[in-house]
Amino acid sequence: MNQFTSVNDVKDISQLVNDALTLKQNPYSQEHLGKHKTIGLVFLNPSLRTRLSTQKAAINLGMSVMVMNMDKEGWALETADGVVMNGSTVEHIREAAAVMGQYCDILGLRSFPKLQDRDEDYNEDFFNKFISYCGVPVVSLESATRHPLQSLADLVTIQETWKGEGRPKVVLAWAPHVKALPQAVPNSFSEWMCRAQQDGLVDFTVVQPAGYELSEDFTPGATISHDLDAALEGADYIYVKNWSSFADYGKILPFPEGWMLTGDKLKGTNNARVMHCLPVRRDLELSSEVLDGPNSLVIQEAGNRLWAAQAVLKGLLENLS
Amino acid sequence: MNQFTSVNDVKDISQLVNDALTLKQNPYSQEHLGKHKTIGLVFLNPSLRTRLSTQKAAINLGMSVMVMNMDKEGWALETADGVVMNGSTVEHIREAAAVMGQYCDILGLRSFPKLQDRDEDYNEDFFNKFISYCGVPVVSLESATRHPLQSLADLVTIQETWKGEGRPKVVLAWAPHVKALPQAVPNSFSEWMCRAQQDGLVDFTVVQPAGYELSEDFTPGATISHDLDAALEGADYIYVKNWSSFADYGKILPFPEGWMLTGDKLKGTNNARVMHCLPVRRDLELSSEVLDGPNSLVIQEAGNRLWAAQAVLKGLLENLS
Amino acid sequence: MNQFTSVNDVKDISQLVNDALTLKQNPYSQEHLGKHKTIGLVFLNPSLRTRLSTQKAAINLGMSVMVMNMDKEGWALETADGVVMNGSTVEHIREAAAVMGQYCDILGLRSFPKLQDRDEDYNEDFFNKFISYCGVPVVSLESATRHPLQSLADLVTIQETWKGEGRPKVVLAWAPHVKALPQAVPNSFSEWMCRAQQDGLVDFTVVQPAGYELSEDFTPGATISHDLDAALEGADYIYVKNWSSFADYGKILPFPEGWMLTGDKLKGTNNARVMHCLPVRRDLELSSEVLDGPNSLVIQEAGNRLWAAQAVLKGLLENLS
Numbered sequence: 002m003n004q005f006t007s008v009n010d011v012k013d014i015s016q017l018v019n020d021a022l023t024l025k026q027n028p029y030s031q032e033h034l035g036k037h038k039t040i041g042l043v044f045l046n047p048s049l050r051t052r053l054s055t056q057k058a059a060i061n062l063g064m065s066v067m068v069m070n071m072d073k074e075g076w077a078l079e080t081a082d083g084v085v086m087n088g089s090t091v092e093h094i095r096e097a098a099a100v101m102g103q104y105c106d107i108l109g110l111r112s113f114p115k116l117q118d119r120d121e122d123y124n125e126d127f128f129n130k131f132i133s134y135c136g137v138p139v140v141s142l143e144s145a146t147r148h149p150l151q152s153l154a155d156l157v158t159i160q161e162t163w164k165g166e167g168r169p170k171v172v173l174a175w176a177p178h179v180k181a182l183p184q185a186v187p188n189s190f191s192e193w194m195c196r197a198q199q200d201g202l203v204d205f206t207v208v209q210p211a212g213y214e215l216s217e218d219f220t221p222g223a224t225i226s227h228d229l230d231a232a233l234e235g236a237d238y239i240y241v242k243n244w245s246s247f248a249d250y251g252k253i254l255p256f257p258e259g260w261m262l263t264g265d266k267l268k269g270t271n272n273a274r275v276m277h278c279l280p281v282r283r284d285l286e287l288s289s290e291v292l293d294g295p296n297s298l299v300i301q302e303a304g305n306r307l308w309a310a311q312a313v314l315k316g317l318l319e320n321l322s
Numbered sequence: 323m324n325q326f327t328s329v330n331d332v333k334d335i336s337q338l339v340n341d342a343l344t345l346k347q348n349p350y351s352q353e354h355l356g357k358h359k360t361i362g363l364v365f366l367n368p369s370l371r372t373r374l375s376t377q378k379a380a381i382n383l384g385m386s387v388m389v390m391n392m393d394k395e396g397w398a399l400e401t402a403d404g405v406v407m408n409g410s411t412v413e414h415i416r417e418a419a420a421v422m423g424q425y426c427d428i429l430g431l432r433s434f435p436k437l438q439d440r441d442e443d444y445n446e447d448f449f450n451k452f453i454s455y456c457g458v459p460v461v462s463l464e465s466a467t468r469h470p471l472q473s474l475a476d477l478v479t480i481q482e483t484w485k486g487e488g489r490p491k492v493v494l495a496w497a498p499h500v501k502a503l504p505q506a507v508p509n510s511f512s513e514w515m516c517r518a519q520q521d522g523l524v525d526f527t528v529v530q531p532a533g534y535e536l537s538e539d540f541t542p543g544a545t546i547s548h549d550l551d552a553a554l555e556g557a558d559y560i561y562v563k564n565w566s567s568f569a570d571y572g573k574i575l576p577f578p579e580g581w582m583l584t585g586d587k588l589k590g591t592n593n594a595r596v597m598h599c600l601p602v603r604r605d606l607e608l609s610s611e612v613l614d615g616p617n618s619l620v621i622q623e624a625g626n627r628l629w630a631a632q633a634v635l636k637g638l639l640e641n642l643s
Numbered sequence: 644m645n646q647f648t649s650v651n652d653v654k655d656i657s658q659l660v661n662d663a664l665t666l667k668q669n670p671y672s673q674e675h676l677g678k679h680k681t682i683g684l685v686f687l688n689p690s691l692r693t694r695l696s697t698q699k700a701a702i703n704l705g706m707s708v709m710v711m712n713m714d715k716e717g718w719a720l721e722t723a724d725g726v727v728m729n730g731s732t733v734e735h736i737r738e739a740a741a742v743m744g745q746y747c748d749i750l751g752l753r754s755f756p757k758l759q760d761r762d763e764d765y766n767e768d769f770f771n772k773f774i775s776y777c778g779v780p781v782v783s784l785e786s787a788t789r790h791p792l793q794s795l796a797d798l799v800t801i802q803e804t805w806k807g808e809g810r811p812k813v814v815l816a817w818a819p820h821v822k823a824l825p826q827a828v829p830n831s832f833s834e835w836m837c838r839a840q841q842d843g844l845v846d847f848t849v850v851q852p853a854g855y856e857l858s859e860d861f862t863p864g865a866t867i868s869h870d871l872d873a874a875l876e877g878a879d880y881i882y883v884k885n886w887s888s889f890a891d892y893g894k895i896l897p898f899p900e901g902w903m904l905t906g907d908k909l910k911g912t913n914n915a916r917v918m919h920c921l922p923v924r925r926d927l928e929l930s931s932e933v934l935d936g937p938n939s940l941v942i943q944e945a946g947n948r949l950w951a952a953q954a955v956l957k958g959l960l961e962n963l964s
Contacts, residue, residue: 029358037671039699047397049418053388053425057360060386065702067695076689085926087821092922095934096941097691100921103946104695179408279421280413284406292416299417304424350679368718370739374709374746378681381707500729600742601734605727613737620738625745 002316004132006141007149008193014156015200020312021157021305028061028311034318035064041105042142043069045076045112050279050306051142051150055109058310062318067105080127094130102135107317114145114183116251122146123216138317140310146219148185151278152193154309158302159203159238162274168204169237170271174229175209176286177260178243181253186278187244188219195222208232210256216247229260236270241277241287263288267296274298323637325453327462328470329514335477336521341633342478342626349382349632355639356385362426363463364390366397366433371600371627372463372471376430379631383639388426401448415451423456428638435466435504437572443467444537459638461631469506472599473514475630479623480524480559483595489525490558491592495550496530497607498581499564502574507599508565509540516543529553531577537568550581557591562598562608584609588617595619644958646774648783649791650835656798657842662954663799663947670703670953676960677706683747684784685711687718687754692921692948693784693792697751700952704960709747722769736772744777749959756787756825758893764788765858780959782952790827793920794835796951800944801845801880804916810846811879812913816871817851818928819902820885823895828920829886830861837864850874852898858889871902878912883919883929905930909938916940 004010011017024031040059042052052068059066071078078097079090086093101108110131114122122145132139141149163169171194173187187207194205199222206224207215214225226232233239241262246252261284267273275287275296283289291297325331332338345352361380363373373389380387392399399418400411407414422429431452435443443466453460462470484490492515494508508528515526520543527545528536535546547553554560562583567573582605588594596612598620604610612618646652653659666673682701684694694710701708713720720739721732728735743750752773756764764787774781783791805811813836815829829849836847841864848866849857856867868874875881883904888894903926909915917929917938925931933939 039702041695047394049390049392049397049413050421053362053390053422056388057386057425060360065699067698069691069695071691073689076691079925083926083931086924087927091924092691093925096921096923096945099942100692100945101695103942104699104949279417281417282407282412283400283414284404285408289404300420300424303417303421307425368715370711370713370718370734371742374683374711374743377709378707378746381681600738602738603728603733604721604735605725606729610725621741621745624738624742628746 003320004139005149005313005317006128006139006144007147008152008196014193014196017153017312017316018157018160020315021153021308022161024311024315025308031315032061032063034315035059035062038106038318038321039065039067039104040107040109040314041067041069041101042109043071043101043111044142045071047072048111048142050303051111054306055142055150055310057307058314061311062314080130094127095134098131098134099136102137105137106321107138107140107314108135109140109142111142112144114185116181116183116245119250138321140313140317143185145183146185147189147192149189150306150310150313151186152189153313154302154305155190155240155276156193156197157305157309158276158298162298163237165237168202170206170235171203171238171240172206172208172232172236173240173242174232174262175213175260176241176243176262177256178282178286181245181251182243184215184244184247187215187242190240191215191219191223195220198222206232210260212246212248212254213244214247229266230269233266234269236273239270239273239275241275243286261286261288262291264290264294267291272296276302279303324641325460326470326634326638327449327460327465328468329473329517335514335517336523338474338633338637339478339481341636342474342629343482345632345636346629352636353382353384355636356380356383359427359639359642360386360388361428361430361635362388362390362422363430364392364422364432365463366392368393369432369463371624372432375627376463376471376631378628379635382632383635401451415448416455419452419455420457423458426458427642428459428461428635429456430461430463432463433465435506437502437504437566440571459642461634461638464506466504467506468510468513470510471627471631471634472507473510474634475623475626476511476561476597477514477518478626478630479597479619483619484558486558489523491556492524492526492559492561493553493557494528494561494563495553495583496534496581497562497564497583498577499603499607502566502572503564505536505565505568508536508563511561512536512540512544516541519543527553531581533567533569533575534565535568550587551590554587555590557594560591560594560596562596564607582607582609583612585611585615588612593617597623600624645962646781647791647955647959648770648781648786649789650794650838656835656838659795659954659958660799660802662957663795663950664803666953666957667950673957674703674705676957677701677704680748680960680963681707681709681746682749682751682956683709683711683743684751685713685743685753686784687713689714690753690784692945693753696948697784697792697952699949700956703953704956722772736769737776740773740776741778744779747779748963749780749782749956750777751782751784753784754786756827758823758825758887761892780963782955782959785827787825788827789831789834791831792948792952792955793828794831795955796944796947797832797882797918798835798839799947799951800918800940804940805879807879810844812848812877813845813880813882814848814850814874814878815882815884816874816904817855817902818883818885818904819898820924820928823887823893824885826857826886826889829857829884832882833857833861833865837862840864848874852902854888854890854896855886856889871908872911875908876911878915881912881915881917883917885928903928903930904933906932906936909933914938918944921945
């Protein structure tokens with residue numbers, strides 16, 4: 002693996018999940034790999050889980066970590082070429098990325114979408130330029146359209162907990178929110194589950210209100226539904242998440258009542274385990290009853306962010322040396 | 323020790339002081355204890371001394387350190403249960419604390435009081451919830467009502483410097499300020515000195531203008547005075563500190579002239595050593611003449627923050643393994 | 644070396660350059676030097692290159708690093724003596740510096756000029772007080788009037804790349820900008836090049852529009868010019884940089900057209916290599932054509948920040964032990 006920005010960078014997802022679960026059993030077994038290696042974690046947006054889990058993963062592998070928060074004013078980077086930089090951008094991504102690559106063996110990058118211009122966001126212009134100019138392997142800490150470390154942790158959690166026969170039924174269920182959120186987490190979860198479905202690991206359904214359909218590029222082979230109760234029938238895992246509209250880009254559209262996941266909604270499922278990437282708005286996306294009940298996997302899932310990150314960094318380090 | 327949030331978590335304060343002074347002589351003697359252990363330092367408010375001294379203490383013990391500044395906008399945590407989270411809080415403390423506990427062996431937490439609602443602050447609701455949800459040992463980096471790492475450093479400094487016969491007379495003396503400050507430092511100092519008095523280590527007096535009396539919960543056995551000159555008579559140590567009113571909660575009340583500690587005020591003392599937790603407002607709380615003179619212990623006291631923190635982390639690490 | 648704040652702290656600049664280039668070949672050869680040593684990096688202003696390169700340099704030497712960002716509100720330090728601190732400054736530099744010195748073996752400090760009062764900035768009052776109160780060796784991460792780690796990296800880059808006969812001709816060329824920038828980088832570069840000229844390593848010219856002349860204290864022995872094309876004739880290295888006026892202190896004065904460095908301007912040179920400390924405003928200070936072309940050294944120069952910092956820290960560590 003020479004970069005980790007989407008499931009497409011991974012040859013064998015089952016092997017990567019196994020790596021994560023093996024590291025969970027023995028966190029320091031690969032500590033030699035990171036000796037004299039430094040990762041720079043560059044945040045253009047705030048981060049809690051991703052920052053701490055990736056930092057800890059690097060520590061477990063014996064790496065040094067440098068964190069760079071560029072989410073403050075005064076760090077506005079120019080990405081366009083051929084522009085006279087006499088405005089508010091203080092440095093071009095060509096230089097900024099190349100310089101960070103001079104001091105680090107691996108770079109992690111977080112950059113959210115602006116949710117203004119769909120093409121701009123979905124082109125992943127910022128991320129692609131950063132990768133091409135920095136000159137070292139890049140791991141995505143969430144880009145405009147994907148959050149692959151989260152999705153790997155999600156798959157790890159499903160594989161770790163599934164004790165049933167055959168393939169579990171996994172449902173990605175849209176939920177309400179008060180803010181317009183990116184599609185990065187659901188896009189990425191869907192992309193990983195579609196691959197897992199191809200590999201015979203899961204059956205995958207996406208359910209959302211009309212107008213909230215994810216881009217078809219991220220849902221190949223998924224069952225698409227608009228009926229929450231029908232979709233949840235027989236579900237083994239429900240992945241609850243809000244996102245803003247892809248069609249009416251970045252907008253919050255009107256939606257019918259009844260999209261919050263409650264204890265009642267679990268009744269038609271196969272005693273489904275409930276997942277969420279966090280942070281979660283209690284009693285808006287998910288009822289407290291479910292979050293605090295025995296079906297919730299959210300803390301275990303957050304804990305697995307560490308082992309997902311560690312498996313990815315292990316892969317990148319092995320490729321370096 | 324399985325947590326450190328007040329003097330009540332400490333069985334034997336003399337032993338803890340000895341540990342700190344022993345570590346000061348030989349800072350790296352316990353470096354094996356922290357191998358493969360990580361502390362997360364979570365700041366909901368700014369920190370200089372506490373952050374650097376605790377980070378260095380952890381480094382001396384061989385630990386890894388992750389610092390999380392959550393004092394910026396966008397990190398507002400919900401603490402109330404049963405609330406529909408459709409407002410400005412982005413995550414519930416139940417999830418936030420539990421997640422941080424997944425990545426760290428020990429957590430340090432700083433959270434100041436709001437000084438609006440006395441019951442809310444003195445219930446230590448935020449701190450107690452964080453502790454109960456995070457699932458790992460917690461060390462207070464200053465809470466709404468206490469700052470025990472500071473108080474331990476203060477006791478270390480007194481024990482380290484006291485060469486006289488019998489018990490030194492220690493006076494906590496209120497001083498003027500322009501801002502309404504929490505009672506955390508004086509509460510905590512008083513609580514530790516009352517314990518030290520019980521253990522036969524000091525004689526302890528609190529002196530403040532009328533209206534500024536600390537909660538009696540923190541002053542059991544202390545001599546309480548409103549007359550600065552009388553209280554300072556024969557003092558061996560003067561701990562200068564401002565705080566806002568407990569009775570008229572969080573307010574700055576009118577007070578008579580003459581509460582700034584000056585060289586003149588030292589005349590009636592037993593050549594008293596002068597302490598302050600810092601930062602100090604020069605020539606408002608304490609005269610420059612005293613701060614820059616031979617009686618001041620403030621820098622040595624700040625230096626001892628390191629050994630206090632290291633003794634506490636040593637105790638928590640020994641309890642982990 | 645017991646501090647590093649200007650070229651005057653360095654006995655032999657050629658030896659320091661050699662140290663940097665030797666470390667570049669073998670980054671971990673001196674890892675034992677930093678064992679049980681901690682550097683605190685204190686930033687009163689934002690930093691990308693300086694922070695990451697110095698942090699990495701310290702890591703390569705086996706040191707621990709603590710970063711303290713004091714560029715946020717609420718950290719305003721008082722520097723004047725004899726002031727009643729009843730205003731907005733929360734701590735005096737006497738205490739703040741002394742306390743940081745308690746926890747660190749070496750301190751790095753960044754503090755920009757205010758560009759309001761020339762005497763205040765050029766006195767380096769803040770820096771000098773910090774040094775005198777902190778009690779440990781200090782390395783400048785850029786002060787009001789100098790940026791010596793940058794200048795050392797610049798000299799390293801010239802020495803590393805110069806393959807010609809005799810002394811290279813080095814030209815410091817003023818360039819346009821939209822903001823009023825400090826003179827720290829050009830002052831410092833000039834000061835180092837004047838020393839290098841004395842040592843027979845370079846021939847040094849400064850060229851700028853009328854009104855932008857640097858203080859003569861920083862240009863002893865340099866050729867001073869106001870004609871860009873004439874100055875560039877036969878140049879081997881061009882160091883492009885904007886600065887605000889020293890005479891009309893901190894102001895942006897009117898200047899004639901033609902001061903941006905373009906491909907055309909390179910024609911009269913000896914195929915000059917082009918340098919800039921970054922961040923650079925593309926197509927305002929320097930044309931994209933030059934920046935992205937074969938004559939640009941800017942990324943290599945930024946990379947050398949690491950080895951310059953490591954050579955300096957090595958010198959300070961050797962002096963400690």
